[in-house]
Amino acid sequence: MTLEGAKVECVCEVMPYSGGLQRNIVQCLEDFDIPLYLSCTVIEVHGTDRVTGVTIADVDEKMLPIPGTERYIECDTVLLSVGLIPENELSNQIGLEMDPITRGPKVNEMRETSHKGVFACGNVLQVHDLVDFVTQESQIAGKGAAQYIKGTTEPEYVTCKGINGVRYTVPQRINKNNPEEVKIYFRVANVYKDKRVVVTCNGKELWNRKKLKLAPGEMENVFIKPEDLATMNAGDEIVVSIEEA
Numbered sequence: 001m002t003l004e005g006a007k008v009e010c011v012c013e014v015m016p017y018s019g020g021l022q023r024n025i026v027q028c029l030e031d032f033d034i035p036l037y038l039s040c041t042v043i044e045v046h047g048t049d050r051v052t053g054v055t056i057a058d059v060d061e062k063m064l065p066i067p068g069t070e071r072y073i074e075c076d077t078v079l080l081s082v083g084l085i086p087e088n089e090l091s092n093q094i095g096l097e098m099d100p101i102t103r104g105p106k107v108n109e110m111r112e113t114s115h116k117g118v119f120a121c122g123n124v125l126q127v128h129d130l131v132d133f134v135t136q137e138s139q140i141a142g143k144g145a146a147q148y149i150k151g152t153t154e155p156e157y158v159t160c161k162g163i164n165g166v167r168y169t170v171p172q173r174i175n176k177n178n179p180e181e182v183k184i185y186f187r188v189a190n191v192y193k194d195k196r197v198v199v200t201c202n203g204k205e206l207w208n209r210k211k212l213k214l215a216p217g218e219m220e221n222v223f224i225k226p227e228d229l230a231t232m233n234a235g236d237e238i239v240v241s242i243e244e245a
């Protein structure tokens with residue numbers, strides 16, 4: 001908008017943190033001196049035939065406007081960007097089992113959905129912030145589709161889930177007989193500083209890494225080694241969690 005000649009007055013974000021990449025906050029807002037107001041929302045849009053201004057206000061922890069914090073901003077345009085979800089019309093139409101958190105289909109480690117031979121990747125599967133991850137995911141799905149065509153043995157699944165601040169994992173299930181390292185992607189529910197990401201199965205710690213910062217806008221990943229997978233039983237649960245460092 002700025003590059004096209006508009007004067008951007010501000011960006012209001014209702015959450016106490018931004019869901020965007022830090023890189024984008026710096027390069028798209030700070031570099032152009034555009035204020036980012038956190039815990040803030042538009043409570044009224046003014047104008048009859050067209051917008052003449054908005055009233056914004058700070059919000060409390062329940063996201064309700066705090067009386068007395070209202071400010072009027074004169075403007076002629078309001079852009080709404082109120083959450084991304086995967087493109088899921090086709091997935092719903094063919095009745096794929098969906099993940100209520102990602103809002104995309106549930107998949108195994110090769111990105112095969114609940115329908116055999118139907119694979120999902122990219123923004124159909126989960127909202128991606130970086131196209132690099134989309135590329136990696138498409139390569140996995142392509143490999144999975146090729147294996148499916150060649151004929152595969154019946155999988156024995158372990159499931160994956162996130163707890164303690166990990167909102168979701170993709171994939172949601174992994175064939176324990178997969179001969180290669182499996183990357184589990186996840187997002188956190190809040191901003192965390194100086195924590196550890198821990199992966200366990202049956203109480204045994206499989207992986208852990210210290211993280212200086214974790215934020216909802218940044219997709220994270222952990223690895224599961226094939227030798228660890230091989231020790232698991234079908235039906236076991238791999239758990240990804242945020243723990244004290």
Ligand SMILES: Cc1cc2nc3c(=O)[nH]c(=O)nc-3n(C[C@H](O)[C@H](O)[C@H](O)COP(=O)(O)OP(=O)(O)OC[C@H]3O[C@@H](n4cnc5c(N)ncnc54)[C@H](O)[C@@H]3O)c2cc1C
Nearest residue numbers: 084087090121122123124125127128129130131132133134
């Ligand atoms: C606003 C925004 C900004 C981004 N900025 C960056 C960035 O700066 N850097 C970065 O690395 N990543 C960025 N990303 C992330 C990255 O661009 C996306 O994750 C990536 O483009 C997703 O690739 P995709 O192939 O899954 O989906 P898309 O690129 O969305 O491609 C899907 C295509 O399928 C078409 N389609 C939809 N339905 C049908 C249908 N029924 N039949 C046929 N075609 C259909 C769509 O029209 C679309 O062309 C951004 C994403 C968004 C939303």
